[in-house]
Amino acid sequence: MNFVIEFYRLREEDGAHATLDRVPLEAANLExxxxxxGSxxxxxxxPQIPDHVRVCDWSGRELYAGPVSGEEPIWP
Incomplete structure (x- = not known):
């Protein structure tokens, strides 16, 4: 399946986010x-350390989104 991984920073006070990197990839499944x-x-x-990550399918539908704590992502 084709996925897009997006790393971003989130500003809590108004929910604005800044995308730091977006990476297309092929993987067997969402897991x-x-x-x-994580790798x-x-x-x-x-340019900055992201505090959130999002995984979308090729059409842009969000499949997973979560915070990153310190340098270790929090995965489901």
Missing amino acids: SAIDIA LFHTLAM
Whole structure:
């Protein structure tokens, strides 16, 4: 399946978010895509440290979204 992983920062007071990186990828299923997102979190060079991650399908439908705590993503 095709997925898009988006790393972003969220401003709590108004819900605005800034996308730091967006990565298209192929994975067997959503669980695999989430595992890959965890690996990418530690290997991508992003301008800031993201505090949230989102996994979408190719059409943009959100399949998973969650916070990142410190340097370790919180995965389901």
